[in-house]
Every structure is written in C-alpha cells, then in structure tokens.
Amino acid sequence: MCSSPWSRARSPSTTTCSTTSTADDRRQVPRQGRSDRLTGVALIVVSAAAFGALAIFAKTAYASGADPIAVLAARFAIAAVCMVGLLTLRRERLPRGRLLLALMALGGIGYVGQSFTFFTAAQLIPASLASLLLYVYPAIVAVLAAVFLRQPITGLRLLALLAAMAGSALTVGQASGGTPLGIAMALASAMFYSCYIIVGSRVTPHAGAVASTTVIISTAALVYAALTVVQRPPFPGDAGGWAAVVALALVSTVLAIGTFFAGLQRVGPADASTISALEPLVTVVLAAMVLGETVTPGQMIGGALILSAVVVLSRVSGRLVPREAPPT
Numbered sequence: 340m341c342s343s344p345w346s347r348a349r350s351p352s353t354t355t356c357s358t359t360s361t362a363d364d365r366r367q368v369p370r371q372g373r374s375d376r377l378t379g380v381a382l383i384v385v386s387a388a389a390f391g392a393l394a395i396f397a398k399t400a401y402a403s404g405a406d407p408i409a410v411l412a413a414r415f416a417i418a419a420v421c422m423v424g425l426l427t428l429r430r431e432r433l434p435r436g437r438l439l440l441a442l443m444a445l446g447g448i449g450y451v452g453q454s455f456t457f458f459t460a461a462q463l464i465p466a467s468l469a470s471l472l473l474y475v476y477p478a479i480v481a482v483l484a485a486v487f488l489r490q491p492i493t494g495l496r497l498l499a500l501l502a503a504m505a506g507s508a509l510t511v512g513q514a515s516g517g518t519p520l521g522i523a524m525a526l527a528s529a530m531f532y533s534c535y536i537i538v539g540s541r542v543t544p545h546a547g548a549v550a551s552t553t554v555i556i557s558t559a560a561l562v563y564a565a566l567t568v569v570q571r572p573p574f575p576g577d578a579g580g581w582a583a584v585v586a587l588a589l590v591s592t593v594l595a596i597g598t599f600f601a602g603l604q605r606v607g608p609a610d611a612s613t614i615s616a617l618e619p620l621v622t623v624v625l626a627a628m629v630l631g632e633t634v635t636p637g638q639m640i641g642g643a644l645i646l647s648a649v650v651v652l653s654r655v656s657g658r659l660v661p662r663e664a665p666p667t
Contacts, residue, residue, distance in 0.1 A: 349608035379605025382598045383614040389595035390507060391621025395629050396583040396591060397458055403580025406572035407458040408563060410584055413574065416562035417588035422553040425597075434546040441542045442551055445535060446558030453531035454559065456524045463521025465632045470622035471510050471642045472525035477652040478503035479533035486538060499651040506644030509637050548600050556592070616649045 400410045426433070434442060462475040478500045484490040492500070511522055543551040566572075575581045603611045619642065626632040634642075 373603050377432075379602040380610075380614060382602030383606060383611050384617065386595050386599035386602060387615050387617035388621050389590050389598065390615075391470070391618045392625055393587060393591035393595075394461045394470055394622050395625045396587045397461045398466055398626075398630055399583035400575050400580045401462055404573055404576040405580055405584070406474040406568060406574075407455065407462055408566050409572040409574045410587065411454055411458055412560070412563035412567045412572075413584045414587040414592060415556055415563055417585065418592040419557040421589070422549070422556050423594045424534070426549055426553045429549060431547065431550050433550055438542065438545055439554065441538075442546060442554040443558045445539055445542065446555035447562050449531060449535035450555055450559045451539065451562045453535060456531060457528035458527060458632065460521050460524035463518045463524065465622040466626040466630060467619075467632055467634055468510065468638070469521070469525045469528075470619040471638070471645055472507065472522065473529050473532070474616075474619050474645050474649055475503055475507050475526065476529040476532045476536070479529055480536050481652055483537050485535055488540075495651060499648040502644045502651075503648035506641040506646075506648065509641030509644065513640075526640070527570060571643050613650050616646050635650050 395412060397407075401407075433439065457469065457473060460472070480491060481490075481496055481500060485492045507526075546554070575584060599611070599615070602614075606614070623634055623642065627634065
C-alpha cells in the first residue's frame with residue numbers, strides 16, 4: 340500500500356510506490372486504448388445496422404398504405420424534435436448568418452432530394468437493390484472531388500472507380516422485380532448524396548456535428564411538412580405501419596447518427612467509414628429475412644465489387660466524408 344500524502348515527503352518508500360504506480364499506469368493505457376477502440380467498433384456496427392434497417396422499415400410502412408412523402412414527413416418531424424432536445428441538453432447554439440442559410444440549403448435541397456429519391460426507389464425496387472446502388476456514391480464523390488476540389492485520382496482510386504462501375508452494371512443487369520424508374524431513383528439518390536458531401540465538406544465543419552445535424556434535419560422536416568399540406572399523401576393505415584415510421588426516426592436516424600459520431604471519436608474516420616460498409620449488407624440480409632427478397636449470384640458479385648470500392652476509397656482518402664446526415 341502506498342504511503343499517505345502526509346508521509347510522502349519523508350518516507351523513501353514513496354519513491355518505489357510512485358515508480359510502480361507509473362509503470363502500472365503505462366500498462367493500463369494500452370488496455371484502456373484497446374477497450375475504447377472495441378467500444379468504438381461496436382458503436383459503428385450498431386450505427387451500420389440501424390442505417391441498414393432503414394429500407395426495411397420504409398417497406399413495412401408502405402405495406403400499410405403509406406406514401407414516401409408521408410413517411411418522410413413523420414420521420415423527420417420526430418427526428419427533429421429529438422435533435423433539438425439533444426442540442427438543448429448539450430447547451431449548444433445554432434449557427435447564424437450565412438452558415439445557417441448554407442446548412443438550411445443542405446437540408447432543404449440536398450437531404451430532401453436524397454431522401455425522397457431513395458425512399459421512392461425503395462418503393463419501386465427491392466430494398467437490397469436500392470441500398471447497393473446508393474453505395475455507388477463514394478465513387479461519384481471521388482470524381483466530383485477531382486473536378487471541383489482538384490483532388491487527384493490516383494491509380495488505386497481509379498481501380499476502385501472501375502470496380503464500382505462494374506459492380507453497378509452487374510447489380511442492375513441482374514435486377515428483377517423492379518422498374519427502370521426505381522433504378523434511376525436509386526442512382527439519383529447516390530448523386531444527390533455525393534453533391535451533399537462535396538458542399539457539406541466546406542460548410543458543416545464550421546458548425547459542429549450536433550448543430551449542423553439539427554439544422555439539416557429540421558429544415559428537411561419543414562419541407563416535408565409543407566409538401567404534406569399541399570399533396571395530402573396517405574399516412575400508415577395501421578399500428579404496424581406507424582411503428583415502422585417511429586423506428587425510422589428513432590432507430591435509423593437518431594440512434595444511427597448518435598452511435599456513429601460516438602464511434603467516430605474512438606476509431607477515427609478511415610476505420611469508421613470502412614466499418615460503415617456493413618450498411619448495405621445488413622439491408623440485404625434483413626430484406627431476405629423479413630421481406631423474402633432474393634439476391635442473385637450476379638448481384639452478390641456486383642455488391643461485393645461496390646463494397647470493395649467503398650473500402651478502398653475510404654482507406655485511400657484517409658478521412659471520412661461528412662456524415663452530419665446519413666446517406667438515407
């Protein structure tokens with residue numbers, strides 16, 4: 340046992356105790372680091388699973404008679420209330436001036452466009468196909484970054500782009516049970532999200548994760564509320580449909596974003612983006628288990644190529660693209 344603070348100045352044994360304590364601390368740091376990293380990995384996996392379940396919840400809501408606009412209006416309204424509450428608890432302030440307007444534009448145009456096209460795609464084509472096609476977005480981001488941000492396309496990036504293109508061709512070529520419009524909507528969703536990333540990379544770092552997410556989601560909620568008033572779309576017709584909508588907001592939006600940022604702080608951006616590639620895999624598995632969807636061997640190969648491209652691009656970039664709003 341170490342000596343008391345009152346005897347440390349007099350007792351020679353305190354030197355030995357201090358040295359031993361320091362050595363123990365040094366051994367403890369790596370253990371704490373490994374534990375923290377495992378916690379981070381677990382949080383990102385939870386986030387990926389929550390995001391991956393989104394299309395399944397949407398399909399369930401559609402089965403109860405709901406329309407994509409109605410589902411999205413309810414989803415974002417619930418999520419916005421949760422994000423405002425979180426912002427209040429953290430005692431953070433909303434951005435002002437041009438930064439606020441830029442974030443509102445991201446939410447009202449970029450996020451609304453992306454979410455509407457993806458949810459429409461999920462209505463028209465299998466959930467697994469919509470999710471795999473959405474994940475072409477890292478390849479699109481690489482091209483847009485080269486054109487607008489002058490980020491060079493290295494040989495490894497080019498190889499990943501070609502793999503993503505080949506994977507998309509295989510996935511679409513083997514598609515069944517869908518429509519050309521649904522495929523086009525899924526690809527449009529990937530394009531919307533890619534543009535969101537390029538613009539967001541210049542805007543969101545100045546506002547903070549929670550504040551920017553709150554503004555983006557709240558603006559999307561206002562836009563969908565206005566669309567609901569104008570179009571009067573049908574909402575879920577039973578308790579199961581409403582349960583799916585609530586799950587969309589709480590699980591696939593609030594929980595997914597919260598666990599992602601918590602994990603990001605522990606594992607870093609490159610590893611977080613790599614682990615997030617589990618999202619479409621979760622969708623494929625859940626779609627097969629819950630919705631009875633089937634995936635052809637060609638789609639499996641195409642999906643593997645797309646996800647390989649995602650992993651390569653995330654590792655080469657060395658940082659994560661902004662995820663203040665999820666890709667769905």
